[in-house]
Amino acid sequence: MATPAADPGKSTTPTRRTRVLIAKPGLDGHDRGAKVIARALRDAGMEVIYTGLRQTPEQIAAAALQEDVQVIGLSILSGAHLPICQKLIELLRAKGASDVPVFVGGIIPTQDIPELKKMGVAEVFLPGTTLQQVIEAVRRVAVAR
Amino acid sequence: MSKTELPPPATDARPETRFTTISGRPIERLYGPSSLPGFDPQRDLGEPGKYPFTRGVHETMYRGKVWSMRQFAGFGSAAQTNERFKYLLEHGVHGLSVAFDLPTLMGRDPDHPLSLGEVGKCGVAISSLKDMETLFDGIPLDDVSTSMTINSPAAMLLAFYIAVGEEQGVPQSALSGTVQADILKEYIAQKEYIYPPRPSMRLIVDMIRYSTDHMPKWNSISISGYHIREAGATAAQELAFTLRDGIEYVKWCVDAGMDVDSFAPRLSFFFNSHSDFFEEIAKFRAARRIWARVMRERFGAKNPRSWMCRFHTQTAGVSLTAQQPYNNVVRTTLQALAGVLGGTQSLHTNSLDEALALPSEEAVTIAMRTQQVIAHESGVANTVDPLGGSYFVEKLTNDIEAEALAYFERIDAMGGMVSAVEKGFPQREIQDSAFKFQQAVEAKEKVIVGVNEYAMEEKPVPILYIDETVAREQIARVEALKASRDNAKVAKTLEALKAAARTTDENLMYPILDATRAYATLGEMCDALREVWGEYEEAATF
Numbered sequence: 263m264a265t266p267a268a269d270p271g272k273s274t275t276p277t278r279r280t281r282v283l284i285a286k287p288g289l290d291g292h293d294r295g296a297k298v299i300a301r302a303l304r305d306a307g308m309e310v311i312y313t314g315l316r317q318t319p320e321q322i323a324a325a326a327l328q329e330d331v332q333v334i335g336l337s338i339l340s341g342a343h344l345p346i347c348q349k350l351i352e353l354l355r356a357k358g359a360s361d362v363p364v365f366v367g368g369i370i371p372t373q374d375i376p377e378l379k380k381m382g383v384a385e386v387f388l389p390g391t392t393l394q395q396v397i398e399a400v401r402r403v404a405v406a407r
Numbered sequence: 408m409s410k411t412e413l414p415p416p417a418t419d420a421r422p423e424t425r426f427t428t429i430s431g432r433p434i435e436r437l438y439g440p441s442s443l444p445g446f447d448p449q450r451d452l453g454e455p456g457k458y459p460f461t462r463g464v465h466e467t468m469y470r471g472k473v474w475s476m477r478q479f480a481g482f483g484s485a486a487q488t489n490e491r492f493k494y495l496l497e498h499g500v501h502g503l504s505v506a507f508d509l510p511t512l513m514g515r516d517p518d519h520p521l522s523l524g525e526v527g528k529c530g531v532a533i534s535s536l537k538d539m540e541t542l543f544d545g546i547p548l549d550d551v552s553t554s555m556t557i558n559s560p561a562a563m564l565l566a567f568y569i570a571v572g573e574e575q576g577v578p579q580s581a582l583s584g585t586v587q588a589d590i591l592k593e594y595i596a597q598k599e600y601i602y603p604p605r606p607s608m609r610l611i612v613d614m615i616r617y618s619t620d621h622m623p624k625w626n627s628i629s630i631s632g633y634h635i636r637e638a639g640a641t642a643a644q645e646l647a648f649t650l651r652d653g654i655e656y657v658k659w660c661v662d663a664g665m666d667v668d669s670f671a672p673r674l675s676f677f678f679n680s681h682s683d684f685f686e687e688i689a690k691f692r693a694a695r696r697i698w699a700r701v702m703r704e705r706f707g708a709k710n711p712r713s714w715m716c717r718f719h720t721q722t723a724g725v726s727l728t729a730q731q732p733y734n735n736v737v738r739t740t741l742q743a744l745a746g747v748l749g750g751t752q753s754l755h756t757n758s759l760d761e762a763l764a765l766p767s768e769e770a771v772t773i774a775m776r777t778q779q780v781i782a783h784e785s786g787v788a789n790t791v792d793p794l795g796g797s798y799f800v801e802k803l804t805n806d807i808e809a810e811a812l813a814y815f816e817r818i819d820a821m822g823g824m825v826s827a828v829e830k831g832f833p834q835r836e837i838q839d840s841a842f843k844f845q846q847a848v849e850a851k852e853k854v855i856v857g858v859n860e861y862a863m864e865e866k867p868v869p870i871l872y873i874d875e876t877v878a879r880e881q882i883a884r885v886e887a888l889k890a891s892r893d894n895a896k897v898a899k900t901l902e903a904l905k906a907a908a909r910t911t912d913e914n915l916m917y918p919i920l921d922a923t924r925a926y927a928t929l930g931e932m933c934d935a936l937r938e939v940w941g942e943y944e945e946a947a948t949f
Contacts (some may be wrong), residue, residue, distance in 0.1 A: 288521065289522065291778075293598060294639050294841050297949040298618065300949040302842075315598055315945070318523075319600070341524070341529060341873060342524030345524035367762070367763075369729075369762065369763065371763060371870055390855075392859075
């Protein structure tokens with residue numbers, strides 16, 4: 263595990279660097295978005311763990327706990343977001359990690375957003391979201407915790 | 408002309424803007440004869456239909472036959488997609504193009520844990536020959552040509568198609584179409600691989616040999632830059648990696664003992680047509696010239712058909728915006744026009760709602776009409792290579808060609824594309840380009856209308872929505888199949904497939920066809936090969 267370091271651009275009090283898990287669930291291999299986001303968050307001074315492709319909700323929940331992350335970001339473009347998020351959030355709850363916020367980015371029909379929020383997804387990022395918006399959103403929830 | 412003052416010296420009106428293509432290539436204010444030192448039209452362009460085919464693969468191009476309008480379609484169950492196919496055929500589409508769902512693309516049955524939420528979502532769910540029979544019900548296979556976008560399990564889907572033909576009384580020699588079966592670009596870009604690269608290449612070579620021997624009207628593989636571009640590559644990277652993949656397939660087939668002229672005429676390509684109009688046209692022209700020279704000089708091909716880079720084009724999905732989606736019709740029109748001016752053999756135009764969901768029937772209709780307007784109203788199809796000889800277009804063609812050839816040298820030095828892929832080289836190049844582009848967009852160096860400029864409040868458009876009923880029904884269909892087929896026979900054919908995979912010289916198409924006819928599921932066949940070859944996992948870098 264990396265040494266805790268100050269989050270650049272924040273206070274001078276030593277705090278733990280924000281740790282984020284970027285995960286690519288399901289069978290889809292289109293990882294352009296996941297990788298661009300991972301790189302932007304790393305460049306913004308966060309510690310980013312990228313799961314790689316084709317992770318089941320079980321694997322993602324296990325990685326989140328093992329890596330002790332403050333935020334989970336999922337990239338889903340295939341239309342599988344509802345069952346995958348449902349399953350992941352149930353698993354996090356069962357493992358006592360329901361306080362880890364889950365972000366989802368990708369091709370998500372707007373009609374599904376209320377349902378995702380209801381099941382506990384913290385934020386949904388649609389196409390056209392800027393890297394800066396994602397970085398700020400991650401900082402906000404990481405600080406709040 | 409009356410005496411007038413000389414115009415002031417030209418200055419660029421917008422000094423704050425960088426004049427670059429979407430790929431970051433700097434563009435001059437003006438191009439002229441000095442842009443093309445040593446340009447020899449006879450050598451560098453030739454006549455249309457003649458080596459090096461820069462101006463087109465046919466002498467008459469669209470005067471002889473307009474490009475094939477081929478719309479990629481597939482969603483939900485085989486029965487639903489069968490209806491969409493019939494709709495498309497009734498409305499003037501020339502050939503079918505099948506989009507499969509992710510479990511099919513990844514060789515998984517619908518009840519596998521990783522298939523959760525994916526069944527029927529981004530394409531049609533095909534789990535066995537049974538579903539393929541439904542997909543082509545009432546569509547005589549000797550009447551249509553079918554392109555199937557399938558890669559890792561391409562051999563199995565080809566076997567399903569052959570078997571449907573047999574049931575309809577259509578011999579495999581009469582089938583026309585293609586399977587994509589370009590596994591290299593999966594490792595490079597789209598990441599829908601199953602097995603490690605080397606056994607995957609063997610499966611492709613077996614398939615090429617099989618279709619060369621038995622299917623004279625079938626295009627064996629479709630070597631694809633589309634996904635490479637969508638993953639973030641520049642125009643030149645798309646061109647370089649795609650053609651270098653092509654070289655790799657040819658080399659593997661030749662090394663396996665095939666005569667280059669026996670199979671090369673049936674190789675075809677598939678490119679992206681992105682938003683930078685002239686750069687795309689130049690890319691298509693460069694593709695033909697490079698491929699012709701590679702095939703004649705590097706591989707010594709004698710048949711002129713082996714030298715031809717024939718290609719399908721699809722407009723750039725990645726350029727479409729979820730914001731103000733009707734603007735996507737305009738983007739697609741420009742991209743389609745570039746494909747046509749670039750001399751494509753067939754074209755898919757994306758639908759306006761593709762940044763939101765799979766296309767609705769209304770959106771697909773507009774996409775199809777876009778091609779028809781270009782073909783019949785714009786007049787651009789009246790003459791061959793109308794931009795040939797433009798200083799600008801010829802210079803861009805030369806530059807993109809040079810950039811691609813420089814990549815060939817680097818990849819050759821790594822020991823070829825399979826080795827380059829194993830080292831992660833093209834993957835990294837693309838990743839870097841994707842990140843640079845995103846930064847340019849955020850800095851507004853690149854304007855995306857309706858996203859980083861000219862944004863506004865808007866109402867949502869109606870979309871096609873696929874729910875989880877498809878998955879439940881698909882799982883039930885597979886269960887019913889497993890209860891009704893001769894399971895002992897299935898087990899025997901799967902064992903035979905494994906045994907053949909353990910050899911190095913047995914063509915796997917034959918045992919795959921046997922398993923297909925016994926109604927083995929796609930997941931079962933792919934699992935049989937997973938047992939022998941293992942699965943590929945790439946290093947998770949970013």
